[in-house]
Amino acid sequence: MNLHSTSLSFLFAMFTVLASTHITNSNPSFLKYLTHFSLHFFSLSPITATVIAYNSGGHHPQYNRHNNEGKIVTPCEGFSPDFPKDTNTTSYLCVDPNGCCNFTSVQAAVDAVPDFSQNRTIIWINTGVYYEKVTVPRTKTNVTFQGQGFTSTAIAWNDTANSSHGGSFSGSVQVYSTNFVAKNITFMNVAPIPNPGDIGGQAVALRISGDQAAFWGCGFFGAQDTLHDDKGRHYFRDCFIQGSIDFIYGNGKSFYQPKLQLSSARKIKSMNWRFMLEQIYIKENCVLISVANPVHPGSTSITGVITAQGRGSQEENTGFAFTNCIVGGNGRVWLGRAWKPFARVVFAHTSMSDIIAPEGWNDLNDPARDKTIFFGEYNCSGPGANMTMRPPYVIRLSDTQVSPFLNVSFIDGDQWLQPYI
Template structure:
């Protein structure tokens, strides 16, 4: 089926003025290409489409913006919760975003709680030249964990649905936040991305909080840079949202914001026996050569692990090559 072009512009010069209206007017089975003009779109699009591309005028030029947060009230309930706070929901089959920004402006999580910029739940997600801005829980890479730890903790669009694998690829993107700002159970590669820790009142930050299902690949950060405005020695590379979390950093440039220990066990030493954390070829002031006290349960410059991660990177690049 031929891909349909749909134009959107906030100034009224296109077919639609919001992405929400543009998507609602389409056949969800039709392959779609939404082209968004420059400007700020104050909306919270919820997309459940078979195959769609969203193209903006440039990172920082086309901005999808909202400020919902987990501590906001929700009709009939005390709080919105994490998984109803997103600015943009990507569901369906295949979602590609390029040349735009998605932000959640709720602010410091100490005040507003978790606040997603993107809830990425499509079977395949590809982002190229996209910036995602937030504080706590900026990017959720579905699926959810199998079991909830806190009552009603998964309130949202996928609370009672099967936990289906997703495959996600981020290339030349910028992702900012502080507390667990890249999290979830996806198999995901972050390739040549800029990871930006944002200073906050709580000081300590965590980049990746994976909930990888047992035996799945998890997260790979490859050729990325970490540089933000957080204090030196205040940012962890990751911690396990669930016990089988897998996170690997390959050939990345790390600022002095990285805590020498590198990794956190989420206050549970038992996680150290089941997680798969590691890094290889790190450079910069936050690299292990300048920080010898890395956590002992994480692989460090292990050749076999590095080869496995390079194979994963090559497979994702090949799979998403036509899209990226």
């Protein structure tokens, strides 16, 4: 795990230093090259070679391929989308960067969804990196983005708070509709990593502002403000989330969990290291990876923060609950800071590496918030889970206290969450 997270941090940092807004805006092909490079090394998976083959130079991997009769096979010959079976779905839209489907861009497919549809529309998105800014407006209800794996299908852009007139509008993908679902796809913001304290460098990969949204097997890659969990009830399962400062933030009410139990990761420690990493990060991931600036041994500096929850009053029924997750990466970081006075965040059964500072949390240097924030931990493990240095306002949760945060009832999931199909 240390090898993988270090590789992620180093390569993403190198990538984003090069990917300045000026360079990528003036040279889209350079943005493509850098995104391929980044995604390839993020995943450490051979499957990403398909992404590069699909997009490098605008060529499909089947270009200039000959069949047994010596005839040139075109990219779309024999193309047959593997549409998922979903008995609730009445409409499928297909996106492929080489024109093998109805649409070559994700936004064009979104625009074609009927307004306020009561039936689900699956937008099947083929392997590739889609360089576009995508908005799902509130009128496009019951939409699913179906990728081909989070190391194979990605939507990437490079807006920042400066370039988009506010961090909330910098998202590469912005979702405002209800009942949105994303499966097996990555959301990336490839803007340069800002230094702590930089103004306007926030860069959101995904903003989710609609109610009753679910994300299955998705990746979220960025630095500051990667995932804007803005408002509404949201479910994240088997997701990989990378960032540096406040990289999960907002006033949503969200539940984060893995698919498999962590015990299986321990069983494969003796196996090939690449296979082990793929098992942990692709099949078992509620994984939170910090790419914050590294610190020197003995340093007490803080270089990153995982969560910044925005609950502003006692009446607001919001918060973030993480269970059975893995926290790792670089830097010296807090689990969360009190962005708003009634911030509520819980980590349960979570493995925390030594990147977590001994104090663990921060009240935004406002002691008045100590009486109103709700920062809790329950049965966590690893060197970062040592609670002996935690501030008094951090709660070592009892079985009774943690119970509401351990399953989908926290987000009323029994009322709206559909099974993965």
